[in-house]
Amino acid sequence: MTDTPMLRWPLWPFSVLYGAVVWLRSALYAKGILKCRRLNTPVISVGNLTVGGTGKTPMVIWLAERFLAEGKRVGILSRGYKGDGATSDEIELMKFRLNNRVIFGVGKDRYQQGRKLEQQGVDILLLDDGYQHLQLARDANILLLDGSRRLKHEWVLPAGELREPISSTLRADMIVITRRSEHSAVEARDAHTHNIFYSQTQLLGFRDLERPEEERFLTEIGPGPFFAFCGIGNPHAFLHDLSRWHLPICGHEFFRDHHRYGQIDANHLQMEARKKGAASLVTTEKDWINLRPLGKLPMRVYVVVIALTVRSESEFWSCLERKLKTPGVSA
16 A cells, blocks of 8 residues: 555556455355355454554454453454464464463464364454454454544555455444544445444553553653654554643654564664653554563653543443344354
8 A cells, every 4th residue: 555646546457456356255255155164153353444553453352351251261363464473463462461361363264273262162252353354254243444534435455555445344243433432424334324333542551661560650651751653553543642642742753564673773763762852752562562572772661551442332242242142144
């Protein structure tokens, strides 16, 4: 996907071709010509339509916490994107936040991974980033849409940021508009008029990079100012959240999603932060996972700890429970 307007038009024919292939694949699965495989355990898919981040990991953590509180044994299926084959930064983050209370199946073949988890004993399976993984049947299909983005006239890859056309929202059982706690004009309403929910990121506190077990409040990390940096799918959303939480930011640096930091990066960040007059650095939990191999950094780094909040939470869970009681409906 390119952000340069002059490069978008030359890529338009490739987007048309890509969109046609994606549509055809989805249609073949919908008609049963291509077969998806079903596990014996209920599967809830969490995914999105865009290449940028929409809050999938916080949503998976939020769902897992709820099922764990109900006494259920939870498994999470993930491809482990940008990982080493056995794990990834997002998986390590989920393990940390969920305190190793869930088991993971990591690999390209989510069905085989699910079979392995079923042998270990699970009550529910969460399919991370599964909206386009049509090979595995799911009992509930949750689609996340970033409320800060306008997608109605967006192009598909490679000229745009959509993995699929916006009409693909029709496959969703439930749509969650992230980074919005109130109703707003949502493009998905054109194709999907029911089961739309709104969510927002909530600040829980901050962790010191060197002592991640200690969580601090905003009033305990000093007045700043702070230099923000991150390597996530939607870095501007991170800056927006920092502003919403009234954190004084004097500068920022963005890296590619899943960026693995080296000592050169650490030195560069400290130099830029000093230039801007920053007292400390601030980053995301996913970046913290990719920073850990560096150990201690010369400048103090605070990690933002967030949680997902969903408006009309009781209605959300009632809707999800209804879907799970009607197995075999979602593809």
